[in-house]
Amino acid sequence: xxxxxxxxxxxxxxxxxxxxxxxxxxxxxxxxxxxxxxxxxxxxxxxxxxxxxxxxxxxxxxxxxxxxxxxxxxxxxxxxxxxxxxxxxxxxxxxxxxxxxxxxxxxxxxxxxxxxxxxxxxxxxxxxxxxxxxxxxxxxxxxxxxxxxxxxxx
Amino acid sequence: xxxxxxxxxxxxxxxxxxxxxxxxxxxxxxxxxxxxxxxxxxxxxxxxxxxxxxxxxxxxxxxxxxxxxxxxxxxxxxxxxxxxxxxxxxxxxxxxxxxxxxxxxxxxxxxxxxxxxxxxxxxxxxxxxxxxxxxxxxxxxxxxxxxxxxxxxx
Numbered sequence: 001x002x003x004x005x006x007x008x009x010x011x012x013x014x015x016x017x018x019x020x021x022x023x024x025x026x027x028x029x030x031x032x033x034x035x036x037x038x039x040x041x042x043x044x045x046x047x048x049x050x051x052x053x054x055x056x057x058x059x060x061x062x063x064x065x066x067x068x069x070x071x072x073x074x075x076x077x078x079x080x081x082x083x084x085x086x087x088x089x090x091x092x093x094x095x096x097x098x099x100x101x102x103x104x105x106x107x108x109x110x111x112x113x114x115x116x117x118x119x120x121x122x123x124x125x126x127x128x129x130x131x132x133x134x135x136x137x138x139x140x141x142x143x144x145x146x147x148x149x150x151x152x153x154x
Numbered sequence: 155x156x157x158x159x160x161x162x163x164x165x166x167x168x169x170x171x172x173x174x175x176x177x178x179x180x181x182x183x184x185x186x187x188x189x190x191x192x193x194x195x196x197x198x199x200x201x202x203x204x205x206x207x208x209x210x211x212x213x214x215x216x217x218x219x220x221x222x223x224x225x226x227x228x229x230x231x232x233x234x235x236x237x238x239x240x241x242x243x244x245x246x247x248x249x250x251x252x253x254x255x256x257x258x259x260x261x262x263x264x265x266x267x268x269x270x271x272x273x274x275x276x277x278x279x280x281x282x283x284x285x286x287x288x289x290x291x292x293x294x295x296x297x298x299x300x301x302x303x304x305x306x307x308x
Contacts (some may be wrong), residue, residue: 021201032192040184041228047175063228070224074195074217090244 024081028089034071036090036133041067042140043121049133058127065124068139069117077110099150109146116142155166178235182243185233188225190244195221196294199274204289212281219278222293223271231264263300270296 022030041064048056085100087093099106116138123135176184195218202210239254241247253260270292277289 027232030191030194033187036187037191037225040233060229063193063224066220066224067228070217070220071191074221075214079194107186 008106022079022081024084024087025089027079027081027084028087028093030089031076032089032091032093034074034079036075038068038071038143041065042136042143045132046140049129049136053129056129058124061132062121062124063115065117069114069121072110072113072117072133077106088145094152094154096150096152106146106150109142109149113142176233176235178238178241179243181233181235182239182241182247184243185230186243186245186247188228188230188233192222192225192297196290199286200294201292203283203290207283208272210283212278215286216275216278219271219275223268223275226264226267226271231260248306248308250304250306259299260304263296263303266299267293267296269299 044064045061048061080095081101082100084093085095086099116135120135120139121130123131126132199215202215234249234253235255237248239249239251246289270289274286274289274293277285280286
């Protein structure tokens with residue numbers, strides 16, 4: 001029991017130390033940057049496989065899928081310290097209080113995005129537009145699942 | 155000759171069409187997001203291999219290197235239409251006019267960053283902190299080469 005308490009204190013201390021290096025407004029700025037850059041790449045894939053398949057470019061879709069997978073696997077959880085629950089990065093954060101109250105639920109969404117984004121990289125490599133479209137929808141739904149629960153509407 | 159002219163016109167038309175889909179202020183916003191998110195990941199690697207090697211975490215450095223390589227290979231050239239030479243994304247763009255006047259020079263810098271960032275992914279996988287530090291410096295210099303020539307100081 002004592003061991004567990006010490007361990008818990010250590011984990012909190014390490015996490016706090018790591019987070020202390022980045023100011024809350026910079027955490028918000030970095031995470032807004034990550035999501036915005038993912039959005040550009042989601043938009044490129046949507047454009048090439050859903051809206052204008054005649055413009056499909058295999059290498060560009062692979063590159064976009066790589067960005068989405070890399071950003072979603074980059075440990076963005078470190079950019080959500082309790083102090084960053086409110087505040088302004090590039091703009092006011094839209095994160096809901098529930099994000100900080102339901103860590104297990106958040107983790108479920110994050111893991112779903114990781115999984116679907118990695119699968120999108122593999123499917124993109126196949127060059128099968130239909131399959132890419134199907135997998136793209138799964139990534140989109142993973143994004144939306146978190147937005148619906150943990151981000152306020154614009 | 156006639157074929158070449160027609161081809162050139164087509165390429166310009168296609169490029170223009172592709173760029174027309176993204177408003178200049180959004181191009182600036184997307185590219186600022188990409189560079190800012192790269193900066194967070196450069197900072198993580200610097201922290202773990204240069205400043206505090208006692209905190210080195212192989213998986214985190216690999217993840218950060220993957221982000222830098224994926225973003226640098228994502229075709230950000232599409233986010234620099236002539237109309238985006240001035241204007242505000244998240245903040246006023248700092249791109250210099252020379253960026254649009256010296257495309258071959260810009261391309262040289264972009265290719266250098268691609269090459270060094272891809273090499274960083276491979277070196278990160280080796281887990282050799284010294285080698286990662288050396289390669290990280292090469293990526294940093296590639297970033298700086300472009301900043302010094304094509305970005306105004308803060």
